[in-house]
Amino acid sequence: MSSNPDIQAIDATVAAPAAAAPARLSSHRRWFMLSLLLIATIINYVDRVNISIAAPFMAKDLGLDKVQMGLIFSAFAWTYAFALVPAGFIADRFGSRLTYGASLISWSAVTVCQGMAGGFASLFGLRLAIGAMEAPAFPANSRAVTVWFPARERGMASSIYVCGQYLGTALFTGLLLWLATTYDWRHVFYSTGIVGILFGIAWLYLYRDPLNCKKVSKQELDYIEAGGGLVKSSQDKNTFKWAQIAELLKYRQVWAICIGKFASTSALYFFLTWFPTYLIEERHLTMVKVGIFAVLPFIGATVGVLLAGFIADWMIRRGVSLSFARKLPLVVGSALGMSIMLVNFTDSNEVCIALLTIAFFAQGIASSSWAAVSEVAPKELIGLTGGITSLAANIGGIVTPIVIGQILHLTGNFAWAFWFIGGMACIGTLSYSLLLGRIYRIELKAK
Known part of the structure; x- marks a missing residue:
């Protein structure tokens, strides 16, 4: 692993935040595109988490045990993780519009x-x-934000679309539980799938990259590009080479983000998979209380990721180095995530939910790592860099549900699951604080 020796050759993205925004832009099309990313991410995560809501009913109906449910929960991440690298290349090659729409x-x-x-x-x-089919989503998200937003706005923009992974669960858990109890668990999948198909069609009609968008003004394009937005890279059509992956893996920044994302995703996948089962079977909550309590950690995570993006961008606009501003929430969020282990020391449902809300709030802060990916990715390989780091993250999505399923099978309770997730948070803290180093855009050597 090596860092870039030419520290003076920092990408214009780092210097860009010093440029002030013009008093009034004649268009704000980038925010409309971001709203599409947010809706798409909400649908993306509702379609991941819907199985956890249906799980208690589905397991009883189909006679599935804890080990089988752990395998089913993790199955998504198996193909998702290993499809992310080719998906990142596909996003770079065909652009966010076609890639995301088809996905x-x-x-x-x-x-x-x-x-x-x-x-x-x-x-x-x-x-x-x-x-496999969801794999292009986050590389396409990262690419879209990098081409549509200047560096001084990129942290908040990334946080807004990332919060979709929590917001969907917070908004729709009650509705999906109502569908499962009023009708049956199958209607949970029917309803969420149909909504996704309809929005996919809308996405293809509405989304455009900057240079293909007729409703964006030249003034806004100039503002984005002057601030470090890679507007012109949206027109690049790259040819995939395995050497590109090897080149990216020479940089400690890429490794540090990969390890940190793996650690953070361990907590995320607990909440996306086993959390409702934990509330029902170990905490013995009624469906009404599950519908209320299950939402609170997701609200906490939403606040965390938005707060991280806002504070990072605020620091950059006031002259704090981009590297420090992007690293601070990663270290703080990972460290605070270790608080999940305190759940093992309380019998109170209210205290338990409060602690889980704090832990997921912390995971939301650490999820601002997507902004860091946007800052370090070579301009030619934005999607591929997103794919590699997301691959590492979602290996956590493979490991965590299976590990928790085995823990439940062997011990009959969740205590060791919380020790495991807290340990992962500790690893993430060490990676971001000791390994990451300076954040700057990687400049690939000319061949």
């Missing part, structure tokens, strides 16, 4: 099919398919 429609169609599953094998196979 949305395909994974939503398979989500509908989950409602027709008849047992372990069919559910496992369908979750594998959804994982």
